[in-house]
Amino acid sequence: MLSKDLKVVFKKCGIKNTVQRQAVYNFLLKESAPISAEYIYMELTKTESESMNLSTVYRILDLFTRKGLVLKSNLQADGKSTYEMNHMEHRHHLVCVKCNSIVPIKGCPLSDYEKRLSESTHYKILEHHLEILGICPKCQE
Amino acid sequence: MLSKDLKVVFKKCGIKNTVQRQAVYNFLLKESAPISAEYIYMELTKTESESMNLSTVYRILDLFTRKGLVLKSNLQADGKSTYEMNHMEHRHHLVCVKCNSIVPIKGCPLSDYEKRLSESTHYKILEHHLEILGICPKCQE
DNA sequence: ACGCAAATGCAACTGATTTGCATTTGCGTT
DNA sequence: AACGCAAATGCAAATCAGTTGCATTTGCGT
Structure with missing residues (x-):
């Protein structure tokens, strides 16, 4: 998805458009399986092209979840929460x-x-x- | 359940019979809803009749889960794991x-x-x- | 381009669970 | 019935996921 479109998505939710939010959003879009915050953070920081902090990932996921963009689940056996795109x-x-x-x-x-x-x-x-x-x-x- | 019977249950699982294990087992038997380790610990230590430590509760619950006596679940939104008798x-x-x-x-x-x-x-x-x-x-x- | 509220980074904190280690206890054996 | 030792427990410290306070940075409406 182009960042242009993402800007619109975020605006519709009344939240600011930031590089970190775009990165998390785009990453979740690519993943079909529910994934952990840790995993998102690890993958996004692999390519050190963008700054990204673990607590920022948590904050973004929490925000997306509250805005209904993302679905959070606590089903995992290892106790970690997982997140996935809400395809509505x-x-x-x-x-x-x-x-x-x-x-x-x-x-x-x-x-x-x-x-x-x-x-x-x-x-x-x-x-x-x-x-x-x-x-x-x-x-x- | 009488402790005599519990001794047999534990023996069948190949684990030792201790006062702490009896206490946890009997407590879980009384509860129909899944409960947290913390809750079990709190309730069991209210009546200071037996010695009981929180990490012992965790160890016992883990043991019971591995032996199939107890079911563990991570589905709580608050992040705590819950345990309940395995009624098979x-x-x-x-x-x-x-x-x-x-x-x-x-x-x-x-x-x-x-x-x-x-x-x-x-x-x-x-x-x-x-x-x-x-x-x-x-x-x- | 300016200003400020919102977002981020960082480090410190929290709460649940685990672990290392010294002490105690259950239980098979003598 | 006492012995010995592996297993269980208690305690404190560590760990791990997730959160929070605060200083700095950034997005975005003006």
């Missing part, structure tokens, strides 16, 4: 535990379920995170 | 984003879905992680 389209992924490939799943198996769950528990259901693990056809051979 | 039954939880309380959900909405998914994608489905976020009745007021 509710989507889940099928992850291969052998090759770590990720494919999106068509449709959400929980759309009806949430309605029923809400009725039975009286919770106001906001969202859910689902990740399905398996072995892809290739890796089964 | 696949279970998901509903988390309140306001007060971080957790309640188990009866049944898994994905059991049938996984079978269909496996057929359509030719993946061998191994497991899934699901986290449902909402606002509990109390926090909606």
Whole structure:
């Protein structure tokens, strides 16, 4: 994505356009899998073309999450939070535990379920995170 | 549960029977919701009848988790891990984003879905992680 | 180009969890 | 029933992810 477009995206959210925010945004755009703040920081500082600080990454991710640009998840077994682009389209992924490939799943198996769950528990259901693990056809051979 | 029975449970797992392990085990048995190590420690030390150290609680929970007696989860928004008895039954939880309380959900909405998914994608489905976020009745007021 | 609020960098802090090490305890053996 | 030793515990210090205070820098409306 061109930085010109990003400027518009940020403006729409009422936040300033900075090199660091562009870097994080563009990095998340390239990644299809949810990733940690640490990982983003590491990758962005590899190429020392831009200044980037770990706490800045955290602050940016937090901001993006609050603005709805990014989705945060605490599901990881190692305790680290992960972040991914919010494509505004509710989507889940099928992850291969052998090759770590990720494919999106068509449709959400929980759309009806949430309605029923809400009725039975009286919770106001906001969202859910689902990740399905398996072995892809290739890796089964 | 009587300590006599616990001795047998521990022996079956090949671990020593200690007062601390009994205390943690019995405490988890009483709790239906997943709870934090900190909480277990606080409650157990309230009644100063037994010696108990926070790192011991962590070590015991880790041991129990490795032995399959206990299920560990990192899905808390506040970053704390939670633990619950492993009743050997696949279970998901509903988390309140306001007060971080957790309640188990009866049944898994994905059991049938996984079978269909496996057929359509030719993946061998191994497991899934699901986290449902909402606002509990109390926090909606 | 100016000025100021917002963003960043840095270092210090926090809170959860882990670890090293000295002491204690459980438990199989004598 | 006491012995010995590996395993478990207590304690304090360390670690790790994430946050925060503050001085400096930067974006952007004027």
